[in-house]
Amino acid sequence: MATRKGAGSAGLPWAMIPFMKKQIAIVEDEPALRDNYAAALARQGYLIKTYGNRSAAMQAFHTRLPDLAIIDISLEDEAEGGFDLCRELRAASAELPIIFLTARDSELDAVSGLRLGADDFITKDVSLPHLAARVAALFRRIDALRLPANAAEIIRRGALSIDGDKMQTTWNASPVVLSLTEFWIVHALARNPGHVKNRQQLMDAANVVLDDNTITSHIKRVRRKFQQIDPKFDAIQTVYGMGYRWVE
Amino acid sequence: MSIRLQLLIVALSTLVLPWAGCQYARELETALRGSQERSLLASAGTIANALSAQPQRVFHDTADKDLFSAAAGDLYVFPLSTQPLLDGYREDWDIAADPTALPSATGYRARLQAGATEHYLYLYIEVDDRHFDAEPNDPQPDKDRFDRINMTLQNPDGTATAYFFATDAPGLIAAQTLLKSDDGSLRVAVEPRIQAFWLQTAAGYRLEARIPLSFVGRHLWIEAADGSSKGRAGVAADTQGGRLFFATAGLDTLLATFIRDGTRVTVIDDNSLKLGLAGSLNAAPPGEAAQSTWYRYLLGSNSENLPTVSSSPDHMSGEPVRAALEGRAHAQWALSGSARELLLTAAAPIIVDGRTLGAVVLQQAGDQLLALRDDALTRLLNLTLVAIAAAALVMLGFATWISVRLGRLRGAADSAVGNDGKIRLEMPESGRGDEIGALARAFESLLSRLNEHTQYLRTLGGKLSHELRTPLTIVRSSLDNLESEGLRDDQLRYIVRAREGTARLQSILSALGAAARVEESIKQAERVSFDLRALISSAVAAYRDGFPGAQIVLDVPDDACFIRGAPDLMVQLLDKLIENAVDFCPPGGAITVRLGRTPANYSLQVSNDGPLIPEALLGHLFESMFEQRQGRDDKPHFGLGLYIVRLVAEFHGGSAAAANRADGGGVVFTIMLPMI
Numbered sequence: 057m058a059t060r061k062g063a064g065s066a067g068l069p070w071a072m073i074p075f076m077k078k079q080i081a082i083v084e085d086e087p088a089l090r091d092n093y094a095a096a097l098a099r100q101g102y103l104i105k106t107y108g109n110r111s112a113a114m115q116a117f118h119t120r121l122p123d124l125a126i127i128d129i130s131l132e133d134e135a136e137g138g139f140d141l142c143r144e145l146r147a148a149s150a151e152l153p154i155i156f157l158t159a160r161d162s163e164l165d166a167v168s169g170l171r172l173g174a175d176d177f178i179t180k181d182v183s184l185p186h187l188a189a190r191v192a193a194l195f196r197r198i199d200a201l202r203l204p205a206n207a208a209e210i211i212r213r214g215a216l217s218i219d220g221d222k223m224q225t226t227w228n229a230s231p232v233v234l235s236l237t238e239f240w241i242v243h244a245l246a247r248n249p250g251h252v253k254n255r256q257q258l259m260d261a262a263n264v265v266l267d268d269n270t271i272t273s274h275i276k277r278v279r280r281k282f283q284q285i286d287p288k289f290d291a292i293q294t295v296y297g298m299g300y301r302w303v304e
Numbered sequence: 305m306s307i308r309l310q311l312l313i314v315a316l317s318t319l320v321l322p323w324a325g326c327q328y329a330r331e332l333e334t335a336l337r338g339s340q341e342r343s344l345l346a347s348a349g350t351i352a353n354a355l356s357a358q359p360q361r362v363f364h365d366t367a368d369k370d371l372f373s374a375a376a377g378d379l380y381v382f383p384l385s386t387q388p389l390l391d392g393y394r395e396d397w398d399i400a401a402d403p404t405a406l407p408s409a410t411g412y413r414a415r416l417q418a419g420a421t422e423h424y425l426y427l428y429i430e431v432d433d434r435h436f437d438a439e440p441n442d443p444q445p446d447k448d449r450f451d452r453i454n455m456t457l458q459n460p461d462g463t464a465t466a467y468f469f470a471t472d473a474p475g476l477i478a479a480q481t482l483l484k485s486d487d488g489s490l491r492v493a494v495e496p497r498i499q500a501f502w503l504q505t506a507a508g509y510r511l512e513a514r515i516p517l518s519f520v521g522r523h524l525w526i527e528a529a530d531g532s533s534k535g536r537a538g539v540a541a542d543t544q545g546g547r548l549f550f551a552t553a554g555l556d557t558l559l560a561t562f563i564r565d566g567t568r569v570t571v572i573d574d575n576s577l578k579l580g581l582a583g584s585l586n587a588a589p590p591g592e593a594a595q596s597t598w599y600r601y602l603l604g605s606n607s608e609n610l611p612t613v614s615s616s617p618d619h620m621s622g623e624p625v626r627a628a629l630e631g632r633a634h635a636q637w638a639l640s641g642s643a644r645e646l647l648l649t650a651a652a653p654i655i656v657d658g659r660t661l662g663a664v665v666l667q668q669a670g671d672q673l674l675a676l677r678d679d680a681l682t683r684l685l686n687l688t689l690v691a692i693a694a695a696a697l698v699m700l701g702f703a704t705w706i707s708v709r710l711g712r713l714r715g716a717a718d719s720a721v722g723n724d725g726k727i728r729l730e731m732p733e734s735g736r737g738d739e740i741g742a743l744a745r746a747f748e749s750l751l752s753r754l755n756e757h758t759q760y761l762r763t764l765g766g767k768l769s770h771e772l773r774t775p776l777t778i779v780r781s782s783l784d785n786l787e788s789e790g791l792r793d794d795q796l797r798y799i800v801r802a803r804e805g806t807a808r809l810q811s812i813l814s815a816l817g818a819a820a821r822v823e824e825s826i827k828q829a830e831r832v833s834f835d836l837r838a839l840i841s842s843a844v845a846a847y848r849d850g851f852p853g854a855q856i857v858l859d860v861p862d863d864a865c866f867i868r869g870a871p872d873l874m875v876q877l878l879d880k881l882i883e884n885a886v887d888f889c890p891p892g893g894a895i896t897v898r899l900g901r902t903p904a905n906y907s908l909q910v911s912n913d914g915p916l917i918p919e920a921l922l923g924h925l926f927e928s929m930f931e932q933r934q935g936r937d938d939k940p941h942f943g944l945g946l947y948i949v950r951l952v953a954e955f956h957g958g959s960a961a962a963a964n965r966a967d968g969g970g971v972v973f974t975i976m977l978p979m980i
Contacts, residue, residue: 086774086778088778088782089774089777089778089781092778092781092782092784092785093781095785096781096784096785096788099788159770159773159774159777160770161817161821162820162821162824163821163824163825163828164824180773180774180777181773181777181810181814183780183781183784184780184781184784184785184788185784270821270825272825272872273825273828294871294872295842295846296839296842296843296846296871296875296878297842297843297844297845297846297847297850297875297878297879298846298849298850
């Protein structure tokens with residue numbers, strides 16, 4: 057974890073590989089917040105474009121797609137404008153990383169956002185360094201996909217294989233599409249099989265502040281995603297009163 | 305008092321109907337009586353006028369102004385309807401009146417009654433004389449002493465003849481008279497046309513005599529004489545008394561032409577003695593009268609205070625008669641006889657040449673009227689009683705209906721706000737157009753406003769947390785940015801404090817929004833069946849690791865306890881209960897987790913040795929955002945823990961309750977969970 061955070065704040069050498077600065081679009085209707093995010097991310101060396109509403113953002117995106125989009129769900133008078141924007145962006149590009157950054161923390165919003173194809177769903181409780189780390193991690197994943205696999209970063213646990221660089225997970229060689237939070241939960245569990253991780257540890261691993269119920273539903277969602285590939289999947293075990301552990 | 309009872313009492317007011325009916329019937333009766341009085345008076349007046357035109361057909365002697373005096377020996381001669389047998393018994397006379405006592409100076413007692421048929425005058429004399437002195441063979445009335453009845457008869461021509469009745473042997477005898485012989489001596493001669501029957505009785509003797517009317521003039525003097533003593537009773541001959549008052553012959557027939565059925569007409573002379581009568585009173589059928597008596601008894605009768613008249617065979621009495629003889633026509637209602645039958649008497653004077661010679665008395669029974677009234681009253685009462693019963697029944701039904709409706713409304717109002725705080729908006733009866741329906745609608749609108757308010761309050765936390773989150777994020781992100789600008793250490797100190805503040809704000813906000821999130825996640829939970837015992841055992845093991853300072857005692861059954869539900873939620877429930885127990889359990893105290901069985905439920909009890917909870921707060925512990933106790937740490941407490949416990953228990957179809965332990969040493973939380 058420390059290494060990952062370090063990578064986020066240490067100038068991101070892998071982000072410098074393309075000659076052009078990564079361009080991040082922030083769509084957020086709250087100007088103060090928007091500028092704060094923009095300032096924080098700009099400090100990390102990204103080129104930031106900010107938009108206050110969906111139409112302005114979409115207009116700009118027609119001209120040029122950003123390298124990453126951070127979207128709030130409610131935009132000015134459109135309560136679900138972010139979802140629409142996400143849908144349109146996803147239609148425009150299947151690979152464009154999209155992060156929902158919102159004050160809405162309900163289970164339903166998170167599920168909706170992730171279903172629409174967002175790569176991550178972050179509540180506004182996260183600190184700016186955490187946000188920066190998330191963004192960095194997402195870029196790392198994108199970049200890693202373009203690089204040859206580094207065997208040292210690959211964790212294999214039976215049918216499970218986790219590529220830490222590319223942030224890719226496979227089960228029986230079939231890719232399991234996980235959001236970043238889910239990826240880190242699986243990563244934390246699988247790195248030390250048999251060890252019980254309590255909810256707080258999982259939250260720390262995922263760099264998110266969530267309540268217990270949200271961790272529970274994340275675990276549930278992860279199980280379901282694995283079970284879509286292998287109905288007999290039961291590698292994540294609940295230890296009542298303590299947390300979860302990976303069993304091989 | 306229930307509405308039903310109140311309405312029933314109100315229904316009693318309909319009893320005024322039969323009362324009013326009775327009042328009306330009484331007034332009707334009074335009016336009918338008045339009209340009957342007037343019509344009878346008019347009839348009496350008419351008859352009196354007709355009779356005064358021909359006084360000779362009514363009165364024997366219009367010149368005699370002296371009044372009838374029984375003491376002077378005046379005698380009323382009853383008209384006899386049949387020819388009696390001469391046998392010493394007067395029962396066949398068919399006269400209700402007793403014989404009148406003869407005046408006596410010596411105390412000798414004798415009684416006399418007279419009657420007349422068309423041709424004969426009958427006399428009946430009773431003498432109280434226990435010693436029979438028989439008549440000698442050759443009686444000398446002046447000298448001989450024997451029991452005898454002296455009778456002096458004024459002949460129609462004005463001369464008088466003295467007779468006496470005596471016998472040596474009781475039986476049929478003839479009157480005897482003393483004839484003066486040529487030599488001046490008196491000899492006894494028998495007058496065979498005047499016959500009599502001498503009957504000896506235990507008390508004395510009786511004599512029933514028959515005298516042809518052709519012998520009889522205006523006067524008759526009767527005297528009973530005792531043979532053995534000087535006892536005398538009666539009036540001596542040739543006094544002013546001894547007048548005979550006959551009923552006028554042919555008057556009955558004449559009167560009969562004047563009257564209708566049911567009316568009795570009597571003509572009296574100025575002595576109130578009856579000169580003639582015709583007609584009869586119709587007696588009411590006895591059954592009908594008896595049937596209606598209880599009504600009369602119930603309602604009271606306005607006949608009660610009427611005067612009572614008794615009838616006498618020879619004379620008339622009463623207020624109307626008195627008034628008529630004074631020259632005024634008068635009518636009066638009275639009760640007659642022992643049967644107390646209602647009788648209307650109307651009397652009108654018969655005035656000849658300015659002098660009241662007598663009166664016409666008309667009598668009619670009021671029984672018909674009474675029967676009419678009773679009949680009307682009976683029908684009225686029956687009808688109104690049936691109507692009242694029906695009305696009372698209808699009212700009772702109506703009241704019951706209202707009661708039931710109000711009861712339904714009350715029940716719905718009672719349970720409108722459930723234990724879980726949910727509000728039922730539907731009220732029964734709200735579809736009705738009446739006041740109860742309006743009440744129900746008012747309840748509904750009240751409840752819906754209450755519900756809106758409750759919803760508002762319920763979501764207020766979530767909304768607040770949501771609304772405050774953005775400004776808080778601005779503050780925090782600004783602090784993040786500020787920190788990245790590279791601050792001096794003394795400046796950083798303030799940043800750290802600001803961060804601590806925002807962190808606390810953050811935790812308060814997430815607690816505020818947590819209730820809604822918990823409810824949502826509980827809604828989405830999936831149910832599986834799992835072993836509660838295994839779950840509790842493993843969880844308690846974890847708590848012992850997690851709270852090394854606490855002493856946790858586990859008490860579970862030996863076999864598996866399966867329930868259906870969400871194990872994750874159940875663990876959360878345990879988490880909250882244990883956290884709560886750890887918070888309040890004093891150092892060295894024990895926390896006991898016990899799983900037990902009741903017939904249908906598993907009971908999960910978590911007790912701690914912490915301070916007792918005030919009774920008033922016990923019911924509120926499981927409410928959202930309720931915080932009554934100060935925990936041992938400084939974390940903000942928003943009472944969400946026990947609310948989650950309740951939500952989870954209810955999700956499993958169970959319930960949560962808190963109580964102070966019976967031993968007073970702590971608090972126990974009991975979760976009931978239904979078995980599969």
